Amino acid sequence: QMQLVESGGGLVKPGGSLRLSCATSGFTFSDYYMNWIRQAPGKGLEWVSYISHRGNTIFYADSVKGRFTISRDNAKGSLYLQMNSLRVEDTAVYYCARQKMYCRSGSCDSVWFDPWGQGTLVTVSS
Amino acid sequence: SYELTQPPSLSVSPGQTTSITCSGDKLGEKYASWYQQKPGQSPVMVIFRDTKRPSGVPERFSGSNSGNTATLTISGTQAMDEADYYCQTWDNNTFYVFGGGTKVTVL
Numbered sequence: 001q002m003q004l005v006e007s008g009g010g011l012v013k014p015g016g017s018l019r020l021s022c023a024t025s026g027f028t029f030s031d032y033y034m035n036w037i038r039q040a041p042g043k044g045l046e047w048v049s050y051i052s053h054r055g056n057t058i059f060y061a062d063s064v065k066g067r068f069t070i071s072r073d074n075a076k077g078s079l080y081l082q083m084n085s086l087r088v089e090d091t092a093v094y095y096c097a098r099q100k101m102y103c104r105s106g107s108c109d110s111v112w113f114d115p116w117g118q119g120t121l122v123t124v125s126s
Numbered sequence: 127s128y129e130l131t132q133p134p135s136l137s138v139s140p141g142q143t144t145s146i147t148c149s150g151d152k153l154g155e156k157y158a159s160w161y162q163q164k165p166g167q168s169p170v171m172v173i174f175r176d177t178k179r180p181s182g183v184p185e186r187f188s189g190s191n192s193g194n195t196a197t198l199t200i201s202g203t204q205a206m207d208e209a210d211y212y213c214q215t216w217d218n219n220t221f222y223v224f225g226g227g228t229k230v231t232v233l
Contacts, residue, residue, distance in 0.1 A: 045224040102157075110157035110159075
């Protein structure tokens with residue numbers, strides 16, 4: 001049974017830092033691209049960051065670029081998100097999610113997220 | 127930037143069919159996925175690649191995508207289907223885009 005368990009959320013002041021972790025089990029972590037996706041209270045889903053299976057390709061949403069750093073430890077089956085210079089608008093539940101893709105002849109035409117973790121709440125407030 | 131538009135809310139009677147739309151420029155040329163999120167829970171994928179239903183998702187959930195609109199249809203809606211539903215797409219230029227979500231209420 002696949003499991004993704006996030007941790008590390010909490011209350012932090014604007015300008016502060018937090019490091020989120022996502023511990024996985026039930027699948028070969030090193031085979032999959034992974035993502036962080038967030039959801040502000042009462043709002044919709046917002047993609048935050050992506051990391052390839054070997055960690056050599058990384059992308060960020062413009063809203064977090066330069067402040068957040070995604071990383072992974074394939075030996076531990078874990079995904080991380082280092083969040084610096086936090087802002088009030090970063091307040092959200094942060095989910096880690098495994099990326100699935102359909103690719104043929106080296107070209108991919110679709111991406112989806114399955115499964116998702118239960119999420120960890122990050123609150124940025126003074 | 128690319129945007130996906132969903133109706134904020136829908137109401138449906140038990141046993142009826144409801145269709146949730148997701149609109150975006152030439153969305154039919156991309157693939158859409160759908161996620162169900164019940165209160166206090168994390169999202170669960172119910173449709174991928176427009177029409178594919180993963181094992182464990184009831185057959186009453188189906189998807190389509192053509193032109194500028196992807197649609198998630200729930201046939202014979204049940205009380206347990208009351209949830210928020212999000213569409214999502216991807217391509218090399220726009221990356222990952224989610225719709226704003228649709229709250230489905232089963233009256």
